[in-house]
Amino acid sequence: MTLAIEPITPLPELHRGRSLHNVWARFVNRVAVLLCWTSALVTIGALFLIFGYIVYKGVWALTGLEFTTHFPWFDFTHFHLNATFFTSLPRPGDAVGGMRNCIAGTLVLIAMASVIGIPVGMLCGIYLAEYSKDNLFSHSVRLVVDVLAGVPSIIVGVLAYSLVVRPMGNNSAWAGAVALGFIMCPIIARTTEEMLKLVPKALREASIGLGASKFQTLFRVVIPAAASGIITGVMLSVARVAGETAPLLFTVLGSDQPIFSMNSHFPFFHADLNNAFPSLTAQIYKYATSAEPEWLKEAWGGMLVLIMIVLIMNIMVRVVTAKKMAGRH
Amino acid sequence: MSDLPVMPPAAPLRRRANSAWLRFVDFLTFGGAFGGTMTLIGLLALLIGTILIGAFPSIHQFGFSFFTTSMWNPVTARFGAWPYIYCTLVTSLVALVISLPVSLGSAIFLVKLAPKIRFPIPSALLGKSSPSGWTLLNPRIFVTVTSFLIELLAAIPSIAYGLWGVAVLVPIMQESIQPFLADSVILSDLPLCGWLPHWHVGLYLAHIPGIGILFADPAAGSNMFTSSVVLAIMVTPIMTAIIRDVLAVVPPELEQGALGLGATWWQAMKLVIGFSKMGIFGAVILGFARAMGETMAVTMIIGNSRPSSYSLFSQGQTIASLLANQFNNADTDSERQALYFTALILLMITMLINGIARVILLRVTAGGKHK
Incomplete structure (x- = not known):
């Protein structure tokens, strides 16, 4: 019955x-x-x-300017643009040559690869964004696209070799274009899907409500609205493909010959696509692994050209997407 | 009645909106999109099929022993890929060991640490007008620019890494870093360090029994370890980007709760890292697949000969560099079939890892979005 009052212990x-x-x-x-x-x-x-380091060596290779020895950098007495690099063909040994055909070859390869990669990639992106439902098939398609994007590029080179070089019997530009096109497909598919999904649903509903068909909605409303984003994806994939070397090693092989020739037959300009084909990256690899100092120098020049292409494309993409995002918020 | 305006008859519709023609075009559009999708799926099947068919005689002949034997002899047509598999796995693993802490730190920096700065620029630059003539940039501009620079590192072509590695990294590894790791270096002999005392500094890893064999004989600079370092630089931006996205979807209550209970910032971060460990695992295995398939940089640096020992400092040959070097000039059909077999191994491993990583990452980021 006693009421025991517990003593209050002080808190620690x-x-x-x-x-x-x-x-x-x-x-x-x-x-x-x-x-x-x-x-x-x-x-x-x-x-x-x-x-x-690439800029340092590349500028040295293309202009003769050396940042470390020619100290007052504004003193351009040593500076002379090495136009030979852009106007001349590769020459054997220590003769000063250029990479005219290689730069042209890379551009031709990218164009040919785009013809394969852009339609297939965009169509797949359109399917995923506009037609697919939330079911097993569309999930597995997305998985397949991701897995394809992760396949090592050298394996794609092996595939192009087996599909094109083996039946044709020799290296050709076609094989390189097939390999690069395969690499472009999944990248473009993913970015197209993402960009189409960014287009507000209200736009589609308004278009359908006005009586437009699915085709009209898609090609007159949705795709124009997402065009800058889709172009961004295409440019990213082109930048990626421009630097690819591994799939070109045994498909186009590289060549010192000019790709265009003139004769009196109809288109007058002829590109030789059925033989070994020049490519900037393949030539850089060949020159970089040689012991010839002149070749090594040209490899640095080619690397500067390549890295500038890739860098400028990436910066353009970033500026375009930044503006798009700024407009959205 | 007659003075009422008469509506002119409507121009006849060129084609009714829901005509059969439009439905046919819709059907064609669907067919095209579906066809493009099927082409991509067919592409994957073609890829696997072609390489499987190319490798089939070799699979039939060697079977599982291909993975365990280390003979590569086109004359007697006996092939085994163990050294190449070893090199591929070891270079990628070492690259991950180097790059995981760096990319985790960079990702935490981007998500939690990077300062939000108030950076005024003249309004005229943005084509706007404002009373003061100045506009504040988005305070996250520093994060945006840092992210962009890190992503730019991923855009540099593989061959550029190779050329840079041969010119810059290989000599540094040979003269300073490898002797420092395996044994010791004299401090004043290092580049730019002539003013330091003549001390022997080093980790003496080659003298440790057991793991010492991994660090034996650091004579040449073109070896597996140098390629691992380059691979680490190459996979860091990819892993950073994924871990950044994974950390960004962690519910902020976790960190805030920990901080409110008196934890330090780092203790709260450890909880955040623990919460997103599945996503980080996904990023790591994605980086692993990427490192295994990387060809050009490795081909230029690794030395392209079969490893003579298990040491990281011996020259090596990964599956990718073996294909790059040998595929076009395989001497015999049997060698080409064996090369197809190695390509099949590489393809299967990377596809499996990519599939698992994507499933994990999709779950992690989707779970975050729905909260």
């Missing part, structure tokens, strides 16, 4: 940043923040190191 004192444990935790916290900053800096530093 709060450790406000004084205990050894807290000091350790705060120290670890500091170190972790520092390491996160460092890793971001290391990643971006790697970009600048690699890119800077």
Whole structure:
């Protein structure tokens, strides 16, 4: 019956940043923040190191300007644009040559690959965005597209070799175009799907409501609205394909011959697509693995040209998408 | 009655809106889109089929022993891919070990740490007008630019990494980093370090029993370890981008709750990392598949000869570089069939990993979106 009143025990004192444990935790916290900053800096530093070195060597190869020895960089007495690189064919040995045919060859290969890659990729993207329902088939199609995008490019080269080079009996531009087109397909399919899905549903409903057919809705309303995004995807895939080397090694093989020839037959310009074909990346690989100093120099020049193409395309893509996103919000 | 305006008769419709023709065009559109999809699926089947058919005689002849024997002899037509499989797995694994901490740190930086800056620019640059003449950029501009730079690293072609690696990285690895790891270097002998004392510094890893064989004989710079470093640089931006997306969908209550209970920022981050460990695993195996299939940079750096030992510092040959070097000039049909077999192994591994990673990542990011 006695009412026992428990004595109130005082609460333990709060450790406000004084205990050894807290000091350790705060120290670890500091170190972790520092390491996160460092890793971001290391990643971006790697970009600048690699890119800077390629620019340094490439400018030296194309203009004779050396940043380290010709110190006052505004003194352009050593600077002479090496136009030979863009106007001359590859020459054997230590003769000064150029990569005229290789640059043209890469552009021709990209165009041929686009003819294969853009229609197939865009059609698949349209199917995924406009026709597919939330079912097993569409999920497996997306998985297939992702898996195709992840297939190593050298394997695609093996496929093009088996499908084109083997039956034809020799290396050709067709084989390279098939390989690059296969690489473009899944990239374009994914970006087209994403971009079409960004188009508001109300636009489609309005179009259907006005009595337009599915075809008219798609090609007059939805695709024009997503056009800049789709072009972005195409440019990204072109930038990716422009730098591909592995699938070209045993499909186009590379060549020192000019690709265009003139004669009196009808289109007057003829491209020789049925034999070994020049490509910028294949030529860079050939020159980079040789011991000839002149070839090595030209490899750096070609690398600068290639990396500028890739860089400019990526920056353009980024500017276009940034504007699109800014308009959306 | 007669003064009422008379509507002119409507111009006859050229074609009725729901005519059979339009329905036929719709059908054609659907057919085209479906056909494009089927082409892509057929492409995958063609890829697997072609390489399987090319490899079939070799599979029939060698079977499972192809994975375990290390003979590559076109004259006697005996082939085994164990050294190449070993090189492929080891270079990719070492690349992941190097790049995972860096990409995790970069991703955390991008999502949680990067400062939001108030950066005013003249309005005229944006083609706008404002009372002060200045406009504030989006405060996340720093994150956007950093993300873009990291993604740019992924856009550099493989062959550029190869050329840079041969010119810059191989000498550095040969003279400084490999001796430092395997044994020791004299501090003042390092480049730009002449002012430092003549101390021997190093990790002496080659002297540790057991794992020492991985670090034996650091003589040449063109080897498996250097290719791993280049692969690490190549997969870091990809992994960073995926981990960034995975971390971005972690519910903010987790971090806020931990901070409210008195955890430090890093303790809260550990919870966030633990929460998204499946997504990070997906990013890691995606990077693994990417590293295994990378060809040109590895071909230029790895030395292209069969490894003489298990050491990371010996020259090697991955499956991809073997194909790049040998496929076009295979001497015999049997060698080409064996090369198809190695291509099949590479294809199967990368496809399997890509499939698993995509399924995992889709679940992780979709789960975040629905919350």
